[in-house]
Amino acid sequence: MDHKTQSAYRKEKQQLEKIAAEITKQQKKLANYPRYSGNNVTEQVLESIREENRTSLAIAAKEPYFARMDFQEDDKESRSYYIGKVGVAHEDSQDSLVVDWRAPVASMFYAFTGGEEDVYYISPDGLIDGNIELKRNIVIRNQELQRVVDTYVEGSEDLSGSDEFLLYRLSENKDNRLRDIVSTIQAKQNDIIRAERTKPLIIQGAAGSGKTTVALHRLAYLLYEYRDTIQAGRMVIFAPNRMFLDYISGVLPELGVGGIQQSTFTDWTLSMIEEKVELNASGDDVQKWFGKKRPEIEKAEGRIKGSLAFKEWIDSSLEAYSAAVGPKGSFTPFEDRTLSEEKVQQWLSDLAAYPVGRKREMMVNRFRVWIKEEIKYMKTVYGSHVQKEYRKLANEKLTEYFKTWPKQTALSFYKLLFQTNTPSYISVSERDQVLNERLLKETAGRLKKKQLTPSDLAPLLYIQFKLNGINKDEVFQHIVIDEAQDFSPFQIALLIEVNRSRSFTILGDLAQGIHSYKGIHSWEEFRQLFNGKDLYIELEQSYRSTLEIIEYANEVISHANIPVQPAVPVFRSGERVIQQNVKKDDHVTTLLSTANEMSKRGMNTIAIVGRSEEECRTLFEEVSKQDKEANLITAQDRSYAGGLSIVPIYLTKGLEFDGVIIADACKENYRKDAEDAKLLYVGCTRALHELKIFYVGEPSQLLPN
Numbered sequence: 001m002d003h004k005t006q007s008a009y010r011k012e013k014q015q016l017e018k019i020a021a022e023i024t025k026q027q028k029k030l031a032n033y034p035r036y037s038g039n040n041v042t043e044q045v046l047e048s049i050r051e052e053n054r055t056s057l058a059i060a061a062k063e064p065y066f067a068r069m070d071f072q073e074d075d076k077e078s079r080s081y082y083i084g085k086v087g088v089a090h091e092d093s094q095d096s097l098v099v100d101w102r103a104p105v106a107s108m109f110y111a112f113t114g115g116e117e118d119v120y121y122i123s124p125d126g127l128i129d130g131n132i133e134l135k136r137n138i139v140i141r142n143q144e145l146q147r148v149v150d151t152y153v154e155g156s157e158d159l160s161g162s163d164e165f166l167l168y169r170l171s172e173n174k175d176n177r178l179r180d181i182v183s184t185i186q187a188k189q190n191d192i193i194r195a196e197r198t199k200p201l202i203i204q205g206a207a208g209s210g211k212t213t214v215a216l217h218r219l220a221y222l223l224y225e226y227r228d229t230i231q232a233g234r235m236v237i238f239a240p241n242r243m244f245l246d247y248i249s250g251v252l253p254e255l256g257v258g259g260i261q262q263s264t265f266t267d268w269t270l271s272m273i274e275e276k277v278e279l280n281a282s283g284d285d286v287q288k289w290f291g292k293k294r295p296e297i298e299k300a301e302g303r304i305k306g307s308l309a310f311k312e313w314i315d316s317s318l319e320a321y322s323a324a325v326g327p328k329g330s331f332t333p334f335e336d337r338t339l340s341e342e343k344v345q346q347w348l349s350d351l352a353a354y355p356v357g358r359k360r361e362m363m364v365n366r367f368r369v370w371i372k373e374e375i376k377y378m379k380t381v382y383g384s385h386v387q388k389e390y391r392k393l394a395n396e397k398l399t400e401y402f403k404t405w406p407k408q409t410a411l412s413f414y415k416l417l418f419q420t421n422t423p424s425y426i427s428v429s430e431r432d433q434v435l436n437e438r439l440l441k442e443t444a445g446r447l448k449k450k451q452l453t454p455s456d457l458a459p460l461l462y463i464q465f466k467l468n469g470i471n472k473d474e475v476f477q478h479i480v481i482d483e484a485q486d487f488s489p490f491q492i493a494l495l496i497e498v499n500r501s502r503s504f505t506i507l508g509d510l511a512q513g514i515h516s517y518k519g520i521h522s523w524e525e526f527r528q529l530f531n532g533k534d535l536y537i538e539l540e541q542s543y544r545s546t547l548e549i550i551e552y553a554n555e556v557i558s559h560a561n562i563p564v565q566p567a568v569p570v571f572r573s574g575e576r577v578i579q580q581n582v583k584k585d586d587h588v589t590t591l592l593s594t595a596n597e598m599s600k601r602g603m604n605t606i607a608i609v610g611r612s613e614e615e616c617r618t619l620f621e622e623v624s625k626q627d628k629e630a631n632l633i634t635a636q637d638r639s640y641a642g643g644l645s646i647v648p649i650y651l652t653k654g655l656e657f658d659g660v661i662i663a664d665a666c667k668e669n670y671r672k673d674a675e676d677a678k679l680l681y682v683g684c685t686r687a688l689h690e691l692k693i694f695y696v697g698e699p700s701q702l703l704p705n
């Protein structure tokens with residue numbers, strides 16, 4: 001350490017002691033405060049504020065801050081800002097000691113990269129201009145100062161500190177949880193995190209560009225920035241499977257945020273569908289698309305039922321149904337007592353704003369109330385003995401009258417759409433343009449048994465919304481969709497129904513679109529849903545893997561012809577990617593000895609990646625025979641344990657491992673086509689530090705020479 005660095009280090013140590021002492025003092029005071037559990041509302045509010053402070057201080061105590069920024073506001077003295085995961089103020093003076101990373105002033109720390117850009121932030125008083133003199137990253141562990149790296153010093157030409165600190169962070173080994181990146185958020189990521197809430201964001205990001213991480217930081221930011229108007233419980237993140245949700249579940253608590261809903265699309269729709277249905281979504285379905293003999297993608301059920309054409313046909317059928325049904329004429333349940341046609345029409349127009357199913361329910365109720373009153377009147381004229389008879393008569397007439405307006409549930413309406421004998425309001429010619437004969441028959445057969453496939457979920461729930469409306473507490477204030485390339489346009493259209501403010505963060509990567517039998521092939525398929533009001537951003541810089549791995553993976557994906565820019569690696573060099581032929585009999589031993597050797601070198605998370613679940617099971621059995629601890633990951637898993645995993649390639653999506661070993665990447669396992677190129681690309685880009693590929697016989701033609 002030179003003299004200047006030593007002196008900076010000493011000063012930062014003193015500052016840390018001062019701030020840590022204040023945090024400890026406040027923590028002690030709060031710990032001594034008796035917890036309130038009574039019924040007084042004011043006291044309850046005060047207790048919840050104290051609880052929030054306890055949580056924030058616990059985060060601050062672990063790592064009070066991670067950065068310092070010296071900023072000179074125009075015409076004022078320069079000031080040092082310490083930036084942390086949560087803000088800390090001096091208890092007596094209320095002076096800010098640490099600013100929250102989400103605060104407007106902290107945005108300059110991320111946005112300013114040392115170039116010619118204007119330096120300013122938007123405070124509640126307006127725009128504040130100025131000059132940044134210093135950007136410093138500070139690593140603190142258990143209240144001990146570990147590292148001080150200046151990433152920008154005014155007047156100095158050397159900007160290498162910024163890269164140095166990022167590379168130090170990226171070179172660390174990972175455990176079984178995704179982590180926050182508050183100390184190294186990059187300028188473009190910062191723009192996404194802080195983008196306007198009501199603008200739908202669509203982000204195409206290369207593998208490892210930080211999409212998932214950025215989305216989680218954006219949620220934390222939105223909750224901070226709009227704390228008076230939005231609630232965590234009304235925000236949701238949709239992720240591809242439960243294991244992935246478990247993998248990302250640590251980030252929000254690390255950022256001091258709780259209560260945000262996390263779900264898979266399937267789980268959410270099933271919880272919303274009011275009728276009892278059975279989902280026919282065995283793991284075998286997934287196998288079908290990744291097996292050796294695969295069906296044609298464009299004819300896939302998911303592509304057809306997920307299309308906007310299918311939605312439009314449902315919309316026109318629903319409209320035609322609403323127009324065709326309704327009460328006709330006056331209603332006479334017994335002689336002399338008539339509900340006039342005029343009255344009926346007036347009631348209908350009162351209820352015009354309600355969805356057709358709700359309208360029917362409310363009309364029937366109004367009729368019932370009217371009948372009750374009439375029977376009361378009849379009783380006064382003829383005596384109470386007539387009540388039973390008139391009630392029976394009126395009910396029969398009511399059923400008869402509403403025959404022109406048959407009750408439809410979402411499921412019964414959905415069934416109608418696929419029937420051979422459809423009501424006249426369903427356009428069969430339009431249907432023939434959207435659905436093929438086989439799909440029509442198959443769906444009709446399944447729906448008779450109340451069985452759905454995943455592709456039926458969005459249309460069914462959509463019909464339910466259109467027939468019965470949506471409850472206020474089912475509406476979201478912000479929706480994050482991760483791995484969005486696997487969503488269909490219909491699914492997005494459905495989510496727009498429950499998020500009318502269109503506050504979306506939609507993230508994905510077409511190059512990883514391995515579920516293209518149900519997902520999109522171009523972002524335009526979503527963008528058209530937002531009528532040009534979306535903000536489309538591409539992230540090319542990839543942070544996860546070394547230069548060697550990204551270059552290798554880019555060669556693999558070049559066979560798929562994807563209309564997006566390839567990933568650009570950060571300059572982090574590592575081991576060369578190894579591609580090696582092995583004899584069949586030596587395959588498993590080689591995989592295992594490679595994993596052992598990686599583990600000896602300190603890697604925490606290692607994956608042996610197989611082509612199919614079946615292959616992984618066999619590998620797992622072999623490994624177990626050798627008394628080696630490993631986890632077999634299957635589609636049903638709900639948690640990810642880290643360590644050594646044996647995992648089918650299509651289930652690695654979203655995850656990352658220090659070392660990745662691809663098993664048998666032979667010519668037969670990975671064909672030279674777009675689908676297999678995407679699969680292999682996903683597998684390769686899971687590796688942070690090392691990638692090793694083995695094959696028996698001839699290598700896949702996707703492997704670089």
Ligand SMILES: Nc1ncnc2c1ncn2[C@@H]1O[C@H](COP(=O)(O)OP(=O)(O)OP(=O)(O)O)[C@@H](O)[C@H]1O
Pocket residue numbers: 166169170179180181184185186189205206207208209210211212213214509512543544653654655656685
């Ligand atoms: N600014 C950053 N600073 C430090 N690490 C970062 C940064 N951005 C991303 N990373 C790291 O890069 C890795 C990839 O991030 P993440 O999983 O969020 O990317 P992704 O785009 O969702 O990836 P994929 O699509 O390949 O699953 C993670 O380890 C994350 O911590």
